[in-house]
Amino acid sequence: xxxxxxSKREWPLWEVFIRxxxxxxxxxxxxLHAADADMAIENARDVYTRRMxxxxxxxxxxxxxxxxxxGDAEILYEPANDKIYRHPTFYNLPDELTHx
Amino acid sequence: xxxELIKYTLQIADNALVIGHRLSEWCGHGPVLEQDIAITxxxxxxxxxxxxxxxxxxxxxxxxxxxxxxxxxxxxxLQNKVAEGxxxxxxxxxxxxxxxxxxxxxxxxxxxxxxxxxxARSFIYDTYNHLxxxxxxxxxxxxxxxxxEKSLKEVDYHMRWSSEWVIRLGDGTEESTRRMQATINxxxxxxxxxxxxxxxxxxxxxxxxxxDLEQIRADWKLRTSAVLNEATLQIPADGWMHTGGKNGRHTxxxxxVLAELQFMQRAYPGMAW
Numbered sequence: 001x002x003x004x005x006x007s008k009r010e011w012p013l014w015e016v017f018i019r020x021x022x023x024x025x026x027x028x029x030x031x032l033h034a035a036d037a038d039m040a041i042e043n044a045r046d047v048y049t050r051r052m053x054x055x056x057x058x059x060x061x062x063x064x065x066x067x068x069x070x071g072d073a074e075i076l077y078e079p080a081n082d083k084i085y086r087h088p089t090f091y092n093l094p095d096e097l098t099h100x
Numbered sequence: 101x102x103x104e105l106i107k108y109t110l111q112i113a114d115n116a117l118v119i120g121h122r123l124s125e126w127c128g129h130g131p132v133l134e135q136d137i138a139i140t141x142x143x144x145x146x147x148x149x150x151x152x153x154x155x156x157x158x159x160x161x162x163x164x165x166x167x168x169x170x171x172x173x174x175x176x177x178l179q180n181k182v183a184e185g186x187x188x189x190x191x192x193x194x195x196x197x198x199x200x201x202x203x204x205x206x207x208x209x210x211x212x213x214x215x216x217x218x219x220a221r222s223f224i225y226d227t228y229n230h231l232x233x234x235x236x237x238x239x240x241x242x243x244x245x246x247x248x249e250k251s252l253k254e255v256d257y258h259m260r261w262s263s264e265w266v267i268r269l270g271d272g273t274e275e276s277t278r279r280m281q282a283t284i285n286x287x288x289x290x291x292x293x294x295x296x297x298x299x300x301x302x303x304x305x306x307x308x309x310x311x312d313l314e315q316i317r318a319d320w321k322l323r324t325s326a327v328l329n330e331a332t333l334q335i336p337a338d339g340w341m342h343t344g345g346k347n348g349r350h351t352x353x354x355x356x357v358l359a360e361l362q363f364m365q366r367a368y369p370g371m372a373w
Binding site for chain 2: 011032033034035038039042043046047050
């Protein structure tokens with residue numbers, strides 16, 4: 001009986017991060033199931049990079065991701081609302097400077 | 101010269117088409133979503149390789165004199181096309197030949213049965229295919245060498261994927277070990293044909309187009325043994341091996357593959373998307 005339950009047990013969930021090109025950050029692409037890290041990377045390759053989306057893959061088991069509590073949103077994020085001086089928008093940029 | 105080269109090219113192409121079709125049968129039926137996508141990706145890799153090879157074979161075929169074209173294939177659908185004086189293309193080679201004009205090995209036409217069986221079949225084929233394409237890189241035929249170069253990265257991944265699955269299942273639970281061992285034992289007698297030289301292989305070797313398959317056999321044995329050892333599986337004894345597919349004599353399974361693969365083009369000739 002327990003063996004039967006085992007065989008129905010799903011593989012653990014993994015979060016997948018893809019770097020689309022050199023110099024850019026790894027971005028969260030989605031999640032998938034895999035038995036271990038090697039399989040997770042191969043699955044990620046097949047599921048998330050089929051259309052040339054990436055050149056590097058990170059995977060991390062979802063249980064190791066710790067998330068902030070949505071209920072804390074007011075305390076955590078709203079205080080930043082009126083702190084416009086934290087944005088570097090008060091400088092005049094030279095015209096030659098692009099990609100800013 | 102061209103007739104032998106066409107047959108040699110078709111031996112490679114038909115392996116790719118038939119195993120690609122077999123893998124595509126998993127589409128929507130994979131054991132988990134991720135592996136469903138993985139195996140259909142690989143089906144498309146094989147199909148892409150088959151297309152390159154068929155395009156090349158078709159261009160060689162179109163250069164033959166009409167009477168030579170007539171003799172090359174027994175299927176009337178293809179002969180009718182020749183009689184009309186039209187050039188053939190990759191689709192004609194895939195859809196209009198009958199099983200006796202197909203030159204794939206019998207291994208690749210074996211049915212999927214279950215995941216272990218599908219994995220074992222791919223493992224045997226992918227290991228061979230990687231060694232074969234590596235040798236084909238130095239073929240005197242530039243087109244085949246170029247196709248080999250393009251295909252090799254895909255084939256490298258296929259081999260890694262199927263080897264890892266053999267290890268996973270072989271060194272897994274009591275049931276997975278037993279079932280993996282059973283399929284390896286079952287399919288072993290179909291592994292030999294990949295590396296037994298028929299007349300076409302010998303012709304290709306003489307002209308520096310092909311490669312010595314006997315040499316590949318030694319490397320194939322080393323690689324498969326290493327994986328089977330890691331998978332805690334027994335390596336079957338090399339006994340009698342099935343042959344015939346490369347000369348157009350197939351198991352009954354190929355007929356079913358072709359019936360499904362070719363139905364639309366046979367029922368509605370020239371039909372397009």
